[in-house]
Amino acid sequence: MPNESPFQAILADAEFTFTARPEPVAGDLRMAWGISVLLLSVFYSRGKKASFQKLQFLAHAVRLKEGREEATGLIENRYRPLDVSVRVEPWLNRAVAFAHSMGLVSVNKGLTVGLTEQGVKAAEMIAADGDVLVDERVFLAKISPRLTDAIMKSVWHGEELL
């Protein structure tokens, strides 16, 4: 075509190279986010330890506003255990694995996760900074201590259905 755009003419003779670009990752799939949320979840739990069931539930709930609202509704009795969505977050297990290898958490018989002395220090540091993880911290500080094993059991096992 005679009336082609001049850009096309330039492009026609140009040499092309392709470079692989690094891929963007969602903020909540970054190490620092996951590990920090893990630390805070345990930190705000009674006795500074929490079961995997509870951590999985929190990990899923804390990510989005809707999830946080459901979990809040659950402990305020606005939702029944069957109303809230649960999911096994694959990133949570990795976060536990990394935190464990760095000496921040201890895993007891594969059932519960507790904070080491270092882990408590790290969690305190994160909790003390008012600028970081604002929504997450408010949520975890409110929910973690009130989420008992009994509630977790009824959420995961769906016993009301039986």
Next chain:
Amino acid sequence: MSCMLRSLRLRALTPDGWYGAHLGFKDGLNVLWADNTMGKSTCIQGMIYVLGLERMLSPRREIPLPHAMTSYLTTDGGKNVRVMQSDISLEIENSAGVVITVHRPVLSSFDDRLITVSHGPSLTNPDDQFREQKFFVRDPGAAQREDGFHYFLEQFLGWQLPKVRGYEKDEVKLYLETVFPMFWVEQKSGWSSIPAAIPTYFRIKEVHKRAVEFILSLEAYEIERQREQLNERLNALTREWEIRWNDLGQHLGRSGARIESLSQRPTADGDSLSKGFISVATLAGWVPLDDHARALREKLADLDRQEVPTVASNAPAIEAKLAEISNFADELNRERLVIKQLNGIKRTDKEALERRIQTLKEDLTKNQDVQKLQRFSGVQWSLSPDRCPTCEQALGDTLLSQNALASVMPIEDNISYIKSELSMFEGILHRENEETKEREGKLAQLSRDINDAYYQIRTLRADLVAPGGSASASVIQEKVMTERRIKDFDDLQSAFDQVVTALEQLAETYRDTLKEKSELPDDELSDSDKAKIGKLSDLLRAQARQFGFSTFSPEELSISPDTYRPEKEGFEIGFETSASDAIRLKWAYQLALLETASSENTNHPGLLVFDEPRQQSSSRVSFEQLLKRASLSKRRGQQVIFSTSEDLSVLTEIISSLDCNRIIFQGHILQPLATAHG
């Protein structure tokens, strides 16, 4: 601007009768000597107390005086006697030569918040009668209300304390308690800092700077305040402008018209506003209102020229016209339907866009959190390890499986990536909103035209069934309708013109405000401020040299134009100075402020009080030089009061050659008095 302390009287009534002390102060250097625990602090703190300035020492509401004035006093014989009643009086003189005497009870049946002022030297001339006035201190409002003592004292000193910015309130008065430490160095905390130990619990922003600016009467604060006021005015103008613009836009939108070429934000260029105009949605697209109105007027003129036909003569034309208008109305209805459907679709699109933007914002926050969290780390841990702590393998910064991604975008890039996505979607949303507005205008125009068409159809039909001899109503109606439209557009135009006139006025104010702002000095200090700070620096250096400052060369000292603290070649002076040099620097700074007051226009009262000037930390030579320098204050008509318990033989030797007022007490300062008036 000056203030001199003339005379001080302390009194305490005991079962043994009245005890007390009477101290006279003179111009120039006054040296008050007594041994430790003999009552020097009682005198100096008594003066702070009588002026109601105890909150300069501490926020607590207790009387800051030793037991000699509050519970028991020790006589020279070593006997302790109970104090039943006590009070303090201080005679002061201001720059106009007016003398007042301030009385305040310490232990008494009266409220200790009450201060009585005698308008005359009632200590020096106890037999004369002077008018008395009562004031209160320490209560809220003592600095602001007319019956507050600090309000009175401020007037007496010829000061006008500025309103400054606070942490909790926008405007707080710069309290006397924050200004006095600049020339009244109290023995406990007074020596700890330069420019002064100023109480911070009044919650005043940058209180140290404000106090120095006030004492030196710098224009800097005023400039800063003006700049802020101008910015506020500009913001208010912008808000008003936008409100007017938006109101006009909505008003025009309801009639299927819109604003063209009229700046949506304030502009200093008032002339450009005359380029603004209205355009109207018509079947042929957006047309300038002037053109459209002209066309309507021509049409009206045509109609006027024609004679109104009778129904019978016009019947075929009416029928043709009826068919034409009916078709036209159908056409308009179809068009309206299309736009309405489009609006429905676009509304869903817009919601989806808004949801997307919200999600992106959440992800952005998470990414920014990650960036902050990566900076948290302990000795052995970090929240984003780049190597596996167990097997040392390199790790990508993700909690996905390590094989899932070829390479992970660094967090900084990820943040700018999300930001660019956000700005793209926000751009699209903006465009959608603009298009929606455009469609709303079009809809308004269609509704208007459809109504007109139906109205025409009704009159045309009425014509057809009317008696043949009557005048054709449809022709008359068309005329009326055209007239009405012209009038509607005229109304729009006059509403538009009114807003433009208002905007022109705003533009003028805007231009003036911008001009005023540009006339403010670029940096915070004005030329005269810089001269004062320069002078202060010179005096500071000269005295540091005289007092034997040796941590580094006194020539390297200067006063920072930002913090007004001494600095060395642009660095704040911290712990590198020796304890003795820190004291020398403090002496030099406070004396330099005093000396600056004699040649520059400042708010300094020409008074300096040093309570226990820490000469032990320095050397005898330095102390001698300090007193020597201070004694020069007499020539300048200023006053310096030193209270010290330096070895008397050393002190006597130093001051023997100096022109100064010696106030020396060999025993306790409080001694039995013959009468209550001492």
